[in-house]
Amino acid sequence: xxxxxxxxxxxxxxxxxxxxxxxxxxxxxxxxxxxxxxxxxxxxxxxxxxxxxxxxxxxxxxxxxxxxxxxxxxxxxxxxxxxxxxxxxxxxxxxxxxxxxxxxxxxxxxxxxxxxxxxxxxxxxxxxxxxxxxxxxxxxxxxxxxxxxxxxxxxxxxxxxxxxxxxxxxxxxxxxxxxxxxxxxxxxxxxxxxxxxxxxxxxxxxxxxxxxxxxxxxxxxxxxxxxxxxxxxxxxxxxxxxxxxxxxxxxxx
Amino acid sequence: xxxxxxxxxxxxxxxxxxxxxxxxxxxxxxxxxxxxxxxxxxxxxxxxxxxxxxxxxxxxxxxxxxxxxxxxxxxxxxxxxxxxxxxxxxxxxxxxxxxxxxxxxxxxxxxxxxxxxxxxxxxxxxxxxxxxxxxxxxxxxxxxxxxxxxxxxxxxxxxxxxxxxxxxxxxxxxxxxxxxxxxxxxxxxxxxxxxxxxxxxxxxxxxxxxxxxxxxxxxxxxxxxxxxxxxxxxxxxxxxxxxxxxxxxxxxxxxxxxxxxxxxxxxxxxxxxxxxx
Numbered sequence: 250x251x252x253x254x255x256x257x258x259x260x261x262x263x264x265x266x267x268x269x270x271x272x273x274x275x276x277x278x279x280x281x282x283x284x285x286x287x288x289x290x291x292x293x294x295x296x297x298x299x300x301x302x303x304x305x306x307x308x309x310x311x312x313x314x315x316x317x318x319x320x321x322x323x324x325x326x327x328x329x330x331x332x333x334x335x336x337x338x339x340x341x342x343x344x345x346x347x348x349x350x351x352x353x354x355x356x357x358x359x360x361x362x363x364x365x366x367x368x369x370x371x372x373x374x375x376x377x378x379x380x381x382x383x384x385x386x387x388x389x390x391x392x393x394x395x396x397x398x399x400x401x402x403x404x405x406x407x408x409x410x411x412x413x414x415x416x417x418x419x420x421x422x423x424x425x426x427x428x429x430x431x432x433x434x435x436x437x438x439x440x441x442x443x444x445x446x447x448x449x450x451x452x453x454x455x456x457x458x459x460x461x462x463x464x465x466x467x468x469x470x471x472x473x474x475x476x477x478x479x480x481x482x483x484x485x486x487x488x489x490x491x492x493x494x495x496x497x498x499x500x501x502x
Numbered sequence: 503x504x505x506x507x508x509x510x511x512x513x514x515x516x517x518x519x520x521x522x523x524x525x526x527x528x529x530x531x532x533x534x535x536x537x538x539x540x541x542x543x544x545x546x547x548x549x550x551x552x553x554x555x556x557x558x559x560x561x562x563x564x565x566x567x568x569x570x571x572x573x574x575x576x577x578x579x580x581x582x583x584x585x586x587x588x589x590x591x592x593x594x595x596x597x598x599x600x601x602x603x604x605x606x607x608x609x610x611x612x613x614x615x616x617x618x619x620x621x622x623x624x625x626x627x628x629x630x631x632x633x634x635x636x637x638x639x640x641x642x643x644x645x646x647x648x649x650x651x652x653x654x655x656x657x658x659x660x661x662x663x664x665x666x667x668x669x670x671x672x673x674x675x676x677x678x679x680x681x682x683x684x685x686x687x688x689x690x691x692x693x694x695x696x697x698x699x700x701x702x703x704x705x706x707x708x709x710x711x712x713x714x715x716x717x718x719x720x721x722x723x724x725x726x727x728x729x730x731x732x733x734x735x736x737x738x739x740x741x742x743x744x745x746x747x748x749x750x751x752x753x754x755x756x757x758x759x760x761x762x763x764x765x766x767x768x769x770x771x772x773x774x775x776x777x778x779x
Contacts, residue, residue, distance in 0.1 A: 303663060322667045329663060338535055338660055339714040348657045351668045358652030358718075384715055404668070 251279050252315065254408055254438045255300060260309035262292075262299060268461065269295050273309070275457060275465040282434045284449050285442045287459035293442045294330070296459055297410055300440075301327060314407060326401030326437075328411040331393060336386050342396050343381040346371055349403035371399040375429055391415075391422025398429065409433060411441045415448070427452050506740055511627050515746070518629045518693045519732035521637040526702040527725025528648055529686045531717060532679055534707035535659045541578055541680070542703050544593035546687050546696040548574035548600030553621055553691075554607030564636070568688045574600060575684035579677055623747035624695030626736070633692060640689050644682055648721075651675065656717050694732075695747045702728055705754045709761045731757065 253276045260273040269292045277283055285293050298304045299311060302318030313321035326349075349371070350364040372378040375395040385393065394414050401409055409430075415423040423445070430439055431452050443449055446456070458464045506512050533542045549571040556566025574596050582589040608618070648655065657665035658672050666672045690699050706727035707720060714720035735750030742749075 298663075301663075301667060303666065323669060325667065327664060327667055329661065334661060335535065335537075337711060339711055339716055339720045340656070340660060341715055344656075344716065345660070348653075348660065348664065349668070351653055351657050351665070351670060356650075356653050358649050360653070400664070 253277060253312070254279050254281070254314060255440075256310075256312040257300075258310045260299065260311060261307045262295060262304065263307055264295070270299075270459075270463070271461050273463045275463055277438060277440065277455075279438055280434065280436075281438050281440075282430075282452060282454040283438075283440045283457055284446060284453040284455075285440065285457045285459055286444070286446055291460040293459045294412055296463070297412055297440075297442065300410065301325060323404065324407045326404050326406030326409045328394070328397045328401050328409070328414055330412045331390065331397070331417050338385065340385050341381070342372070342377065342383050342385060342388070343368060345385055345396055346381075346400045346403055349400040367403050367405075368399070371403040372396075374402060375399045389419075389422065390417035391419065391425065394418055394422070394426055395429070398426070402433070406437060408438045408440065411439070413442050413444065415443065415445065420448075423448055511629075512736075512740075514629045514631065514634060515626045515736060516733070517634050518626055518637065519736060519750075520729060521634065521641050522690050522694060522702065523725050523728035523732060524641050525637070525644060525686045525690060526699075526728045527706060527723075528644055528721050529683055530703040530707040530728075531710070531721045531724050532655065532659065533683065533703050534711060535717065535720075536679075538582075538683075539700075539704045540590060541582065541593055542683055542687070543700050544578055544597040544600075545571060545575045545680075545684050546691065546699050547597040548578075549684075549688055549691055549696060550604035550621065551600035551602075551607070552604070552688070554604030554611075557611045558607040563692065564688070567691075568685065570600075571684045571688050572681060575680050576677060579680040583673065583676065620695070621691060622695050622697055623745060624691070624693055624698055626694055626732075626746050626750075629693050637689055637693070640685065644686065647678070647682065651678075652718070655679065659717070694750070698747050698751055701751045701754050702731070705758045706731065709757065712761070712765060727757070 255275075255277040257273055257275055260270060261268070262270040273296065285296070287293050295304065299306055300313060300318055302313075302320075302322045311318050314324055315321075343365075346368040347360050347364060350360060350367060369378060369381070372381055375398050377392065377395050377399060380388065380392065385396065388396065394417075398409075398411070398414070401411075411430075414426055414430075418426065427449065430441070433439065434452070441449070441453075454467075456466045458466070507516075533539055549567055551574070552567035552570030553563070555561070555570050556563050559566060578589070578593050578596060581592045585592075605618070654665070654670045654675055657668065657670055658675050662672055687696070687699050687703075690702075694702070706724040709727055710720045710723035714723055731754040732750050735753040736746055738744065738753065739746040739749035
């Protein structure tokens with residue numbers, strides 16, 4: 250196998266004295282498509298932020314693209330959770346995407362021409378170029394997520410990290426987003442935090458269950474235990490390699 | 503009405519109103535989109551302690567007040583960054599503490615009877631020319647800093663984490679922003695009083711946010727609204743012989759509720775239209 254994209258060894262992290270992550274180990278390789286699942290408060294977002302260098306580990310080591318996370322942060326495209334973003338903020342779709350081209354230090358409020366071209370191209374990739382002059386507030390949840398994906402893409406990332414990209418998106422919008430991700434996965438490594446493992450199961454290549462400890466499952470061998478963690482209700486796998494089915498669905502599938 | 507413009511004090515008042523509007527339009531926009539109105543209020547009230555300190559120690563207003571206010575503001579900024587969930591309490595304490603300290607220091611200042619009301623509601627009709635120059639310099643510096651770091655401030659205000667990942671020095675910019683807020687407040691309090699500062703920092707940007715497509719548009723609309731409020735307020739206060747600062751506030755507050763009502767009716771009409779279809 251080639252060089253690891255993300256390599257975590259014996260990582261410990263606590264917040265206000267509360268242990269959040271204990272002895273985390275896993276390795277992610279190039280062009281992997283990893284789903285991170287686990288209960289709320291299990292430490293998924295914390296783990297992401299450690300990888301992004303936004304938090305500092307208590308113990309252990311994280312290497313991202315062979316560098317320490319803070320140095321590698323600009324090589325990661327990050328799509329944060331939608332809920333944290335101020336929806337009434339006066340900004341257009343294009344300007345959100347241009348944020349991905351930001352360089353540090355003042356710029357006399359200008360972007361260069363190639364920044365605009367790159368933003369335009371990223372918007373085309375997620376099929377949002379028609380709406381580029383709209384106020385971000387006028388978009389649906391799914392459209393807004395696509396804009397955030399475009400903003401992450403415009404940074405020309407080697408890894409794409411998404412935190413619950415489909416939390417406020419309807420079923421059709423979810424499928425569209427996953428299709429976009431699948432296409433992107435031909436070039437970049439993708440790591441996605443998600444609750445809907447089922448919707449994701451035909452795209453992902455591996456799964457990490459995060460609940461203070463992390464269990465890494467390569468090659469998408471999605472186990473029953475994992476799905477239980479994701480849904481916290483009994484589920485059964487029908488077969489490997491096929492779409493999985495959850496028992497006790499309400500429409501009696 | 504126009505004969506009043508012949509008076510030097512009225513010209514100065516209009517000029518002060520105009521400069522205040524530009525500063526409030528720019529800084530207030532950041533206050534509203536970053537949702538730090540409470541922090542701005544805390545700074546404005548803590549400034550009172552600085553006023554007391556300046557008089558007590560016999561320092562020039564700007565030195566004493568700015569020093570103290572900047573110190574209090576940077577403490578508030580540090581607490582907001584370190585412990586967000588505790589920040590509101592902490593700001594409340596500095597808010598009250600600043601005012602208490604200010605009043606006591608003025609009590610202790612021998613032989614000096616300061617008109618406290620003038621710092622609460624300001625005395626825009628008594629602005630000396632020298633203050634106008636200071637405000638002009640302030641206006642230009644804030645303008646240049648904001649234009650230079652516009653994209654960085656925009657990214658920080660919209661999505662702090664993403665900005666940090668792009669290498670924007672978020673912490674430094676946050677302190678710079680809070681510092682600019684403190685500086686603006688100290689400058690403006692002298693002219694319009696601390697209550698009017700809070701009104702002008704929050705009301706125009708709040709209304710502007712609904713109509714603006716970008717942050718700079720929001721700053722522009724806020725500045726224009728701010729201007730409208732101060733001019734209308736000054737004019738009404740002249741005609742009806744009312745306290746100018748309080749009249750400006752009442753104009754701004756009325757506009758706030760009118761805009762609120764208009765928005766409400768608009769939403770309602772959109773809603774019933776959607777149902778009607």
